[in-house]
């Protein structure tokens with residue numbers, strides 16, 4: 255259906271949807287065997303859909319899978335294996351990605367002419383004090399522990415040296431005989447290197463970074479291994495998710511970092527967007543239009559810098575399930591009324607605005623952009639009226655689905671009682 259509507263599918267094989275049996279029976283991504291199971295699954299997808307799908311993403315945001323699944327425990331499987339679980343999970347995910355890439359390269363590429371990449375989430379880290387060498391190094395560590403953790407093995411064959419050094423030193427200080435960061439064998443490094451035909455980048459926000467030493471007796475933690483502190487500027491807009499601040503200039507710096515660090519790879523922006531709080535039913539999401547305008551503009555500057563950005567996808571089309579936040583954070587350009595039976599969707603103002611940006615493939619000029627914004631905000635008032643009517647619609651649904659059947663049942667019961675009363679008086 256996508257192809258019939260001239261939409262090019264980019265398929266993500268793993269967006270955190272681990273079958274429960276693999277978690278319970280094998281320990282999920284703590285088990286190295288997962289690479290084999292995942293590769294078999296990917297191979298089946300290549301076989302069944304490879305004639306129509308030419309862009310494959312093995313994993314979406316493995317950082318969240320590892321850190322939020324096995325360090326903080328905010329996401330499934332909700333384990334808090336401080337300073338070890340996340341590293342083990344990431345190690346197995348990296349090996350699984352490499353196995354899938356080699357499978358495609360050996361068995362399918364010649365026939366299907368597609369590409370296999372990965373989608374890495376990456377915040378940008380900026381030194382609090384750009385004249386302070388310790389802050390500069392801390393900011394570099396922030397990005398290496400975030401993006402470099404996965405990108406460096408897949409493009410260069412091993413973990414970032416700074417990451418290996420810091421985790422090894424912390425592990426030794428804690429009296430461990432070996433580093434909590436697993437190691438790749440020489441064969442694994444060679445097998446891992448250059449296994450991305452493109453790099454997917456999901457980027458949402460930026461942090462100021464400063465050096466902060468965490469004593470090793472504070473316990474094991476991915477976060478304290480980095481010896482840094484994350485800061486935000488309270489003036490940065492943050493309309494939705496508590497972690498998401500709009501800092502557009504960080505996007506350009508991140509994209510240029512990718513270009514220089516990983517040999518100028520082909521980049522697809524696989525996620526970029528902003529949320530609002532659930533209580534917000536306002537379809538006039540001017541904050542989202544501003545976010546898209548500013549971030550896309552920074553991306554276009556990066557393209558002019560020479561960064562090889564081949565595509566951009568906004569996050570996200572519709573309001574949807576946001577993991578541990580449930581439906582309380584809305585990222586969509588379409589508002590979804592989750593309270594109604596058919597989950598009706600209503601376009602927010604960002605829909606016509608984003609349509610104009612992508613159909614123009616950028617920004618013609620300031621005046622044009624402002625007129626797009628004005629027209630977009632005009633449309634949302636009518637959508638708002640429709641949404642306002644929606645309680646009435648859902649009320650009518652309730653009437654037809656609950657009140658009417660209840661009244662009919664009561665009438666039948668009362669008629670039966672009345673009939674029984676009549677019969678008794680006749681006897």
Ligand SMILES: CCCCCCCCCCCCC/C=C/[C@@H](O)[C@@H](N)CO[C@@H]1O[C@H](CO)[C@H](O)[C@H](O)[C@H]1O
Pocket residue numbers: 314315318322326375376377456458477478497525569576577585
């Ligand atoms: C000693 C210091 C301790 C510090 C402890 C800090 C704990 C932080 C916990 C992690 C918070 C991460 C929040 C941000 C994550 C984003 O990068 C991530 N959400 C991006 O992933 C994509 O986000 C999309 C929109 O939210 C969507 O969820 C998509 O599926 C994700 O891939």
